[in-house]
Every structure is written in structure tokens, then in C-alpha cells.
Amino acid sequence: MSALSKQQQTELEAAAFRRLVAHLRERNDVQNIDLMNLAGFCRNCLSNWYREAAEEKGLPVTRDESREMVYGMPYEDWKNLHQAEASAVQKAGFEQNKPKE
Numbered sequence: 488m489s490a491l492s493k494q495q496q497t498e499l500e501a502a503a504f505r506r507l508v509a510h511l512r513e514r515n516d517v518q519n520i521d522l523m524n525l526a527g528f529c530r531n532c533l534s535n536w537y538r539e540a541a542e543e544k545g546l547p548v549t550r551d552e553s554r555e556m557v558y559g560m561p562y563e564d565w566k567n568l569h570q571a572e573a574s575a576v577q578k579a580g581f582e583q584n585k586p587k588e
Contacts (some may be wrong), residue, residue, distance in 0.1 A: 508533070512559045515569040524580040530557050532586070 491499070511517075511530055517530035534553040541548035554562040573581070 508557055511557065515565070518571060518573070519575070520573045520577045520581055523575065525586050527584060527586070530554075531558050 511533070519531060522529040531554065534550070534557040536546050537556060538554035541553070551562065558565040565577060575583075
């Protein structure tokens, strides 16, 4: 990588993260199960990674808070507004692609 300082790299990564979150908020037509099946992660994964990073720094961020940060609203509200019932094909794809614990 070019001669970026650690601070510059962090700022660029943060900007890219914010843009990803904004994009996912705008694309509420894209279902989490489709993201999981195609990319191996979804909005919930992103919120979990955010919460885990906060925990590593000793910062008190709850699951609900991290989800609201990603979704732009409480998760239950987003689900009620945007989440559709998954099809049999989507569910089968998820069983093949779900994260290994």
C-alpha cells in the first residue's frame, strides 16, 4: 500500500464502513438471507462485528445498539417494515452457506 499513515488508513477504513452502512440502509429491498447466500455476511453480521470490536476496546455496546447503528432504526422496526418471509430456495441456500460456528 502507498505511504499512508496508520491514522489515514483508519480514517479511510471508517469512511468505507460508513458508506457500506449507508448503502445497506438505502437498499432495504435486499434481504439479509440473500446477502448471506451471496456474500457470506449480512447486516446482522456487520452489527455483530461492530459490537465485538467495541467489546475488544472495553466499550459497552449492546446487541440492540449495534443493530440500530447498522439498520438506522431498531431491528424489530426494520424487520416489520422490510423483511419478507424467506422462500424455500433461500432457506436451502442459507443451510449450505451459513457461517460455521
